[in-house]
Structures are given as C-alpha cells and as structure tokens.
Amino acid sequence: MDWEETAVIGYPTSLKIFGTDEITSPTRLVKVGDLSLEVELDAIRAIRWKGVEAVSGIYWPIRDSNWIALEQENVRESLTSNGEKVEFDLKFSIAKGMLNCELSLNASKSGFLELQLLMIPQVDFKTNRSGFAVLHPIFGVAGKPLAVTHSDGSRDEMEFPLLISPGQPVFDIAGLRHEVEGVVVDISFDGEIFEMEDQRNWSDASYKTYCRPLVFPFTYTLRAGKTVRQSIAISLSGSPSGARSPVRKTLALDPVPKPFPDVGLALENGWMCSSENNHLVAAASPKFFQVRIDSCTDSAFLREVARFSEEMRVEIDLEVVVAGDRDVDESLRAAADALAVAGVAPSRVLPLPEGYLTSHQPTGPWPKGATPAEAVAALRRVFPDAMAGGGVLTNFTEFNRHPPNPELCDFVSHGMTAIVHVADDRSVVETLESYPSIFASAEALAKGRPYRLGLVSIGMRSNPYGPAVADNPDMKRQIMAMHDPRHRGLFAAAWIVGALAKTEGHEVEAVSLGAPSGPFAIVFEHQSGLGQGAGESGSTRVLPMFHPFRAAAAMSRKRRLAVSGLPDGVFGIAVEHSKCVEMILANLSETGTSVVTHFADGFASVLSDESFANAVSDEDWITRARQPFEGALELPAFGVGFISAKS
16 A cells, blocks of 8 residues: 555653643654655645655644734534545634634645635634745755746746845745755645745744735634635655655764853843842752843842852843933933942843834834844943943844844844744744754855854744733643743743754854843742642752753853764753863654764763752752763653763
C-alpha cells in the first residue's frame, strides 16, 4: 500500500512541562503516495512532497477588532484517507453562532490540494481579518526566485526577501510559483485579494500570504446572510534536488570569535521580588538589570533598584518612555533628577517617545511630537556619561519599520515575543527558526553598533498592535498575552536555551531573559488571579528556567564554543574556560533523545519531569544533582542537561 492510516502526533501533556493542563487538539499525520500533511482543527500543517516541506501551513483564523483569533465552537469534522486521496470537512461557529464556517480539503496522491472556506454571517459580523493564510517556509526559500501572478493576469519575477522586509514584499496576489529544494510549488488564490508579509518580523518562521490587504479599512463587516467564499489550489511536483548530505549526530565543539553574551533581567514596577527572595536573584548572577521607567514610575521603586543593583554590583541599562505631552528634554531631565535622588546611575540609556510603543507601517504616518532620533539627541544633553541607545522597546517589527540611525547612538536594541500570531507549543518552538534572520537583519541596520536585546520571552510584554495585552486569567495558550503558562514549566527552561543557542554566529552582546518576579519571573512568588501552576507548593523557591538562566549567566563573556552534531530538536550552548567545558543542552522536541558526546570524564545534571520537584525547591539544584557522566546524555522531552567536563 502507498498510503498510511492517519497517525496522531503531538507533544506530551504534562503540567510540569507546560505549566497548564489545558487539553490541546490532536495533530493527525496523513500520507498518500509522496504527499503528506498534518491535519488540525484550525490548520493544515507541514505539507510535504517527497519529504520536502513545500508549504509550512494553511490557517483560517477569524479575528475580532483587536486582532484576537476567536475560538471555534460547535466543531464537527470528518477526516478520511485512502490510497488515492484525503478528504477533510470541518464545520464550526464563532462568537455564539454569529458566524458559521465550513471548510473542505481535498488532496490527492498526484500532489494536488484544494481548500475552500465558506463564512456565513448570521448577523453583521465585525472583524479585522477572516479567511485563509498560507505560510511559506524559510529554509530553501529565503532569497530564492518567486513568480507572482496578479489579479489582472500580469506576472512579476522577483525573490523572497533574504533580509527581513519591513513592509509587504508582494501585493495583489492571484498566484505564486517557486521551488523548495527542487520541489515546484504552484499556488492559486480566489475569492479575496491576497498579499504577502514577511512574518519573520514577529519571529514567525515563515512568509505569510493572507487576506485582506492592509490598505483596506479596519475594522470591516461581514454582512448578515451574505456568504463569503475563498479557495486555494496547490500543485506540487518535481523531486528534491540532489542527494542530501548526511547530518553528523555526534556532538562537536569549535571555538568562535565572539564571547558568550551577557545575560540579564528586566525590571519595572511590580517585577521586584519581596526582600526575603532577593538572595535568590543574587544567586542567579544576572550581569545587568534592564530597568524601564516612565512618568508614572514612583521613587520607592527607583530606590529599590539602586539598592538592588549596588548589592549585586550589577550594571543598569535604562529604558525611558518619554511622555508624549511633554518636551523631550523636560521629560528626560525629570527622569534624570529622580534617578539621581534615588542613587541610580545607569550605564546605558535608551529613550523612546511613547507614541512609538505602537506599531506603524514603514511609510507612516508617524506619531506627532519628538522622534526617536530627537530623543537620543536630548539624551546626550541630559545623560552625558551614559551610552545612548537607539531602537524600540517592543519587537523587531517596529525596529525594522523605523530603524535607529546608528550614527547617532552607541548601541541598538529591541525586544522579542513568541506569541504574536499563534500560541500553540509547536509554533512557539518554531519561532527560534526565525532568530538568525532577525539577528542578521538587525545587524545590517545597526552597521557595527553593539546589539543588546531587550526582553526575549514567550509572553508579550506590551502590545504594539492593540490597546493592551490579552487577559489570560485561566493561563491558557493565548496569543498576545503577557502571562503565559509555559513560562512556569520546563518548556520555558528549554526554550531560553534555544533562544541563546540562536545567537551563535551573530553580534548579540547582551540579552534579557526574564525578571526577578512578575509575569516573566525566575523566582517563584505566588501571583493572585492566575490559574494553578506546576510549582505551586510550599517548598517551591524558583521556577525551572532559573537554572538555565543561572548557568547561562555564568557563561557571560567567556570563550564561546559553536555546538553542532545535535539530534533534531536539541539546542546547545557552550563555553570553555580554565581547561573546562560548560555546556547546556535543551530538548525542545516531543520525544526523548540521546546526545552522543566525546566526553570521557565529566558531570551532568538533567532537569526533567522526574527531577522537577527537587529543582524548583533548591536554587543550587544543578550542583547537588550532578552525577558522573561520559558518552551519551539522555534527554527526555523538554529536558535540559547541564554538563561540565574537561576540555
């Protein structure tokens, strides 16, 4: 037979891993001939032809006026597969029956797929975007030729962006044709006007062809009784180009010219620990505090920051949100006076007018009042002894759309969040694929200036695309939410190792990876109003990510080693000092794996579901849990291994 029955695949369900016991929809792998695809209730993912991922995914989100994807209700589905074709039918409603939707997929072993979406409003339904979105992969696609057919039948020959495009690289799309590693991908669209954006801006691992165009007004209305039809047809052909080189699966370490980056913590009002837990923050040994203030920041917080940083001998990187209704010099002088009274002397300062906390298209219009460049100029006058930063306090998207002038600043910065568009576990892991593109694009804009990342996190610190971050009191996997359940579990511990691993080969000088307390905490303190987490017990002292944070902070500025030869889904960081190798390995896959090393004399600790209870109750767990180690290290799903061995 040349087909397989559908197989359910997915991540393990564990409160200790994900910080929630929320049940997620299954992913079903279907194969017919050389075609395979993964079927979910809200997406078709990983469409492969002869083993090559030709299309990363097709989604059909229904978004409200705040861009939040609304949940499917009253779901009815049917999935059948035989030796010739796959059929998937899905019916669901939105917003208590305000909108009914019907999706159908037909795919054949010939490599042809057709999808149709019917949206049937029962009342006038307001939305910012509803309909199909096609995700194109990065690997094998970035910088490669792309043929575009427009709605009038005209055709353009162009390329997928290599560096990240700040705006839409392609408009008015009726068809796309390109290759991925020798596989020809031909896609046609009907029922709406489509365009493409470079989703790497938001750390998605894809380019996205979507409807409707951003030049159209938002919010718009789907009229009651008027059915909206959209369709997509995909044809896959050809064969992978050349034989694939075998991937070495034995760990290898090689020196790189750049030292390991500094690792720090973000601070703002409400994110300080209670005084009895300050020693735990000190034990984590952050190399800097990234402190954010605005016109509402109180003096008590600043005094605590001064005492905190002096006790730990930690530098302060200051982020100042400049009030939009005040003169920029006046606003910065008020901040400088308050800092001086409190005894805070920042080493670096990045000022940003508050209008630039929201996102704007690359062509504007831009906020009224002072520009970021004018804020940097004022900073030079007010903080003459501090290094002046340029950039944004939100995501790379905003950095890319309004980049700093590197001639005016001493360093550049932006933050990153993993849950702008989607929040499922797999997509959050996949965001790491976009990091090399983000770093390379930022470095091109920085033109040699030091590159210091703001808070890099799963949760969203602030929302440039709407009035506020999404509420998430039940701690579900929710896009654009500040509080994310995975931050409390092993998932985040492994994920930050992956984020640090992706800085290898780039100019990242420093990165902020959490906070003492609050939504991005490394130290455990109960937060009222949130669902029960894995670490909620009387003996809990730290969250799982405390341990890789502490180990990575100890690597700061040491001789970095490039890590290669790891199994799929495993990420690694390593340094060498005093004839010793210190390494952290994280398994961000859904199954356990073995990492083959050449070490014959070393020690290892493994953070896992099994060791969870001991790890969260002991800040020195890595040392206490060390066992003699040589050869292969076994890493369970979302496990983190800490290795110390002679070099």
